[in-house]
C-alpha cells in the first residue's frame with residue numbers, strides 16, 4: 001500500500017530524517033518508535049505533505065505522492081492525528097468531527113450559502129457519518145457536548161473520529177496514548193484494533209513501548225533520523241541497536257549480553 005524510499009529531510013545543518021525507507025502492507029498496524037527528536041513526527045509530516053522531502057519517493061497505492069499539498073494527500077486516503085490535541089474546544093464534539101469531511105464534500109460554498117437542496121443533503125450525510133464515527137470511537141451520545149469539556153482521553157477519541165470520518169485507507173496516529181492512564185491506554189489499544197478490523201491500515205508513533213509491542217504487527221525504530229530496526233515486535237525489542245538507542249551504549253551492551261545468556 002505504502003512504499004517510502006530513501007526519505008531525507010534536513011533543517012539547516014540537522015538531518016532530521018536520513019535516507020529512511022518504509023513499506024506498509026494493507027491491513028497492517030505498524031509502530032514507529034524512537035527516542036525524543038529521532039525524526040518520527042517529521043517523517044509523518046513528510047508523508048502527509050506538510051514538509052517536502054529533500055530526497056526520496058513516496059508511492060501510495062502505486063501513485064507517487066511526495067511533494068503533493070496536504071489536502072491532495074488527504075484526498076488519496078491518508079488521514080492523521082497530531083501529537084498535541086488540535087480541537088476547536090469551544091465547538092461541539094459533532095462539529096469537530098464534521099470538519100474532517102470538508103475536503104471530501106462535493107457541494108460548493110455557494111450551494112451551502114444559498115441553502116440549496118444538494119447542500120442540505122450533503123450536510124445530513126456528513127452528520128450521519130460523523131455520528132457513526134463517534135459511535136466507533138466509543139463517544140455515542142457525546143455529540144452535543146463542548147469538545148473542551150471532555151476528558152483528555154475522550155478528546156483524543158474525537159480527533160480519531162475526525163480523522164476516520166473521511167474513510168481513510170491509511171490512518172497515522174501521533175502518540176495516541178500520550179498522557180493517558182493504564183485503563184485509557186487499554187481502551188485506545190482496543191480502538192486501534194477495531195479500526196484495523198474495519199479495514200483501515202494504521203501507522204502509529206508511540207513512546208509507550210509495551211503498548212506498541214502488544215499491538216503492532218511490525219515496528220520500525222528511528223534514532224537520530226536513521227532507521228535502525230524494522231521487524232516484528234519481539235525481534236525489535238531485543239535488537240542491540242534499539243536497546244542502545246533507548247538506554248545508552250554501555251548499559252545497552254550489558255542488557256543485550258544479559259538477554260543473550
Ligand SMILES: Nc1ncnc2c1ncn2[C@@H]1O[C@H](COP(=O)(O)OP(=O)(O)OP(=O)(O)O)[C@@H](O)[C@H]1O
Pocket residue numbers: 011014016034035036037038039040041042043
Ligand atoms: N521545523 C523544524 N525546524 C527545525 N528543526 C526541526 C523542525 N522540526 C523538527 N526539527 C528537528 O528535527 C529533529 C526531529 O524532530 P521530530 O519532532 O521529528 O522528532 P520526534 O522523533 O517526533 O521527537 P518526539 O518524540 O520528541 O516528538 C529534532 O532535532 C527537531 O528539533
